[in-house]
Amino acid sequence: MLHPASGLMTIDPFALMRRVARDMDDVMRRVAPAAFPPVNVWQNADAAVVTAELPGVEPGDIEITVKDNVLTLRGERKAPEAAEGAVWRLRERGFGQFARAIRLPFRADPDKVEARFKDGVLRIAIQRPEADKPRRIEIKAS
Amino acid sequence: MTNEINANVAPVESGQTARGAIVYRPLTDIVEAEGGLTLMMEMPGVAPEDVEISVDRGVLVVRGRNRPAQPENFALAWSEYAEGDYERAFSLSEDLDPDGIEARMRAGVLTLTIPRAKAALPRRIEVKPE
Numbered sequence: 001m002l003h004p005a006s007g008l009m010t011i012d013p014f015a016l017m018r019r020v021a022r023d024m025d026d027v028m029r030r031v032a033p034a035a036f037p038p039v040n041v042w043q044n045a046d047a048a049v050v051t052a053e054l055p056g057v058e059p060g061d062i063e064i065t066v067k068d069n070v071l072t073l074r075g076e077r078k079a080p081e082a083a084e085g086a087v088w089r090l091r092e093r094g095f096g097q098f099a100r101a102i103r104l105p106f107r108a109d110p111d112k113v114e115a116r117f118k119d120g121v122l123r124i125a126i127q128r129p130e131a132d133k134p135r136r137i138e139i140k141a142s
Numbered sequence: 143m144t145n146e147i148n149a150n151v152a153p154v155e156s157g158q159t160a161r162g163a164i165v166y167r168p169l170t171d172i173v174e175a176e177g178g179l180t181l182m183m184e185m186p187g188v189a190p191e192d193v194e195i196s197v198d199r200g201v202l203v204v205r206g207r208n209r210p211a212q213p214e215n216f217a218l219a220w221s222e223y224a225e226g227d228y229e230r231a232f233s234l235s236e237d238l239d240p241d242g243i244e245a246r247m248r249a250g251v252l253t254l255t256i257p258r259a260k261a262a263l264p265r266r267i268e269v270k271p272e
Contacts, residue, residue, distance in 0.1 A: 018165075038223035042216035049213045053186040053223055055250035080182060082173045090172040093184055105219065120186035120250015121211060 036098045037073065037122070045134060048104055048126045055120035056093070062117065064124060066110045071124065074099045106132045163208070164226030168252075178238065178257040185228045187211060190247035195254070197240040203231045204252065 042049040050071060054062065062075040079095040082088065104126060112127035168183040185193070188206035196203050206228040212218075234240060234256065242257040 034222065039220070040218060040223060041220035042213050043219040044216045047216075048219075049216055051211060053250075055184040055186040056182075057249060059249075080171070080173075083175045086173050086175040088171070089174050089179070090170055092169040093171050093182065094169075117249075119189050120184070123211065123213075125213075 035100060036077075036094065037100065039073075039100065039102055041102065041104075043105055046128055048106070048108075048128070050102060050104075050122075050124045050126070052100075052122045052124075053120065054117070054122050057120070059117045062122060064113070064115050066104075066108045066113050066126070069104045069107045071102045071104055071108070071113075071126070072099065073102070073122075164224055165229050166226050167230050168204070168206070168228045170230065176258075178242075178255060181232070181252075181254040181256070183228070183230065183252045183254075184250065185252055186250035187225055188228060188247075188250060188252075193245070193247060193252055195243070195245055197234070197243065200234050200236070200240075201231055202234055202240070202243075202254075202256075203229070204254070205229045206252070 037052040037054045039050055039052045042051070052073060054075075054077075057075060057077055061078065062073065065072045065074075074097075076097045077093075077095045106128050108126045109129050112129070113124060115122065115124045117123075168185050170184075171182045173180045173182075183204060185206040185208075187208045189209065192207040192209065194203075194205040194207075208225050208227050210225055237259050239257045239259040244255045246253045
């Protein structure tokens with residue numbers, strides 16, 4: 001590793017803080033490897049959206065299933081093939097099979113699930129069944 | 143042959159700030175072969191047109207700008223990752239040819255191939271008459 005002094009000479013009061021935070025991130029990654037893929041879940045009254053970071057994964061290698069209120073992501077991150085005689089100088093990326101189950105806030109109808117994969121981010125939109133939606137009850141005038 | 147190769151690509155510290163966004167150091171694999179180096183960098187959420195690659199004085203800098211993917215009218219209910227930009231710099235050894243760098247982007251992974259420089263030709267220096 002190379003740590004030139006130039007980074008310290010820049011007039012940026014937050015540079016050190018950021019570096020410490022980043023080093024901490026690196027430490028945390030080594031100590032507690034996070035589940036793969038990391039997911040975010042978004043929600044409103046009509047639907048839920050699950051996004052997952054899957055860089056380098058081919059869409060054909062991702063299997064999405066929905067049963068009741070559980071969404072399952074399964075697949076494989078395939079390691080790139082190196083030419084014969086090639087040497088790895090740096091290996092930070094992870095490869096191999098993965099599987100994750102995500103609990104949804106409602107029982108989903110598998111026919112109302114849509115998935116898109118763009119720039120290494122998977123986005124799954126799940127419509128909430130009509131019967132499951134919160135309903136507003138009007139107060140009748142007496 | 144491989145033993146003679148002294149290609150060195152080392153991560154360098156960068157004091158750059160981003161425009162308020164979190165900046166990640168993309169996870170990178172580097173493979174060295176006879177013809178040169180291949181770098182593979184993970185930048186999920188970055189479109190090919192939002193990647194900026196530059197080489198200045200032997201330092202290769204890669205930047206990727208993320209476009210927030212927050213769905214409209216949704217609230218975040220569970221979060222395991224935060225979106226951000228990506229940035230990483232590498233110092234290139236002199237036996238690599240920065241003019242020959244080629245870049246491809248697929249599924250959020252940037253692949254850079256850096257060819258080895260053509261061996262410097264022996265040069266004859268003429269002695270000028272007085």
